[in-house]
Amino acid sequence: MDQLIILGFPLFLLLLTYFIGRHLESNHYKSIREREAATKDMVAINFPRFPFDVEIERAGMVMGSVVVSHDHFKRFLAQLRIIVGGRIKSYEPLLDRARREAVLRMKEQALARGHNTVVNIRLETSRLANSRRGGKGTAGVEMLAYGTALTVREGL
């Protein structure tokens, strides 16, 4: 019985985090898709300036950032994957989610300030080290998106 508990608990934890993590991820993707659809009219480019001659009323800097982490189950999968190498599929959605979320937050900030375009977008990724395991583990990944928001006069 004791052995069953010792063996069963990590397995239970893996299964539990698999289901919770999957649920949270699909919820997040749903919200990302909805908000991307809502802000699709806003032009966001990584050009230093607006490509056409337009009249610019106002400019200001905007940014959006998010710190995300992956679940226990995916971390376990990745650890297995690192032994044999190759593509770590379980990490990809995490970074994708973070990047899209950061860009969305930046766009939302620009919209809230009354701008309608963002130019010169830059994306930055940084890893947050885990302070408990001597800085070895990863506590999360920070994604930062920033750019210059413009208010371009309508009707062009």
Add this chain to the structure above:
Amino acid sequence: MLCSNTEDIPGQQIVEFYGVVTGSTVRAKHIGRDIAAGLKNFVGGELKGYTELLQEAREEALHRMMEQARSVGANAVINVRFGTSSVAQGAAELFAYGTAVKVE
């Protein structure tokens, strides 16, 4: 105070340059947030405590940069860049720098 990460303030003319201005802050995460984030780490997703921490720190760095620009008589900062460096375990420096200018 205007800010942009492009080489000018779109729609305005630069009339004077004042040189580089910087602003930075060193932050450490506190234990409460660490525990909450540690739990959240199990199921994945956004670690809100850390997001807020970094946002606050970055705002502070920007604010200090703008203060410096104001003190030299500028009214805008162009070509703003961000940087991060970890100073010690659990502590990080966030800095922002740019060129202080006067625009019209």
